[in-house]
Amino acid sequence: MSTDDRPKATPGGGVPPLVLVSGPQQILAERAITSTLDALRSLAPDVEYIRVDMETYEPGQIGMQCAPSLFGGDKCVVVRGAEQAGDDAQADLLAQIERPEPGVTLVVAHAGGNRGKRVVDAMKKNRARVIEAPAIKTDKDKNDFxxxxxxxxxxxxxxxxxxxxxxxxxxxxxxxxxxxxxxxxxxxxxxxxxxxxxxxGGKVEATGFRVADAAVAGNAAEALRLLRHALASGVDPVPIVAVLAVQLRQLVKVAGAGRASSNSLAKTLGMAPWQIDRARRALNGWDVEALGRCIQAVAAADEAVKGGGRDPVYAVEKAVLTICAERSGRHR
Missing domain, CATH: 1.10.8 (Helicase, Ruva Protein; domain 3)
Structure with a gap:
């Protein structure tokens, strides 16, 4: 059957016979599959849902599950973990993609990587609906989510x-x-x-972000209070130092970015617009040389809290106090 001869109608009315869910973020992939099933069931409430996992795949399973039912009715066959598909599984998938059965919607979830790429390419070639499930890693990604x-x-x-x-x-x-x-x-x-x-509230107050905000603002008393609260709550000094470093690097990046709008700078700087706005407000009272000295102090603290010093708590407190002093101008 040629591409143009493939069945165009599906039980869901707006769902094509082939749906590719592409990307590693599991929660987004699950939502994509659920929304596809919901769309199918909106017009065909009795559509049969069949799940096929590549981890436990047996040769011929795709063909068997996609075969027309003896009792009629529509099917939605969801293949999970296509990035783990072996040669037999890929061959079976490719055969179904090229010759889809009427009344069957094939949903393939592929988390990424080269394995199973033939299946991904075949889905796209045969006009599958592609739903992205990109990784959510950075603070900006989580903010946007x-x-x-x-x-x-x-x-x-x-x-x-x-x-x-x-x-x-x-x-x-x-x-x-x-x-x-x-x-x-x-x-x-x-x-x-x-x-x-x-x-x-408890979790928010015990984070390194509040410590960093207070330090960057030059509020030594509040920074130390939050720091000691965080440490007493079981927060490790390592991520606190990491947050201090991130905050300072963001200030340096924004300081050198010019006066363009935060929205236009967001992609270039790898920051959310609100982070850029916040950094611009925080930059009042700072200069590049002071920020450089603070980054050096935090780098020394980072080495100390990762085993290079005798007292990690003292190391992070010293870094916080250095930042506060630089902000207030006592080291200038």
């Missing part, structure tokens, strides 16, 4: 609230999604930093 969580649920959250939420629960994207859902379900109106603090 959280903003979209609120937006798609028709809720508004301030940039400060989003930042506080990412700082509190942003290590795991699934946990971040759950935290967003909790705020959406349990609150009304604008979600601001105070709302986030009500639900995640």
């Amino acid at each position: 959280a903003v979209n969580e609120f937006r798609r649920n028709r809720r508004k959250a301030t940039p400060e609230a989003v930042r506080a939420l990412v700082e509190a629960v942003g290590k795991d994207v699934r946990e971040l999604a759950s935290a967003c859902k909790q705020l959406i379900d349990d609150t009304t109106g604008l979600i601001d930093e105070r709302v986030v603090a009500t639900y995640h």
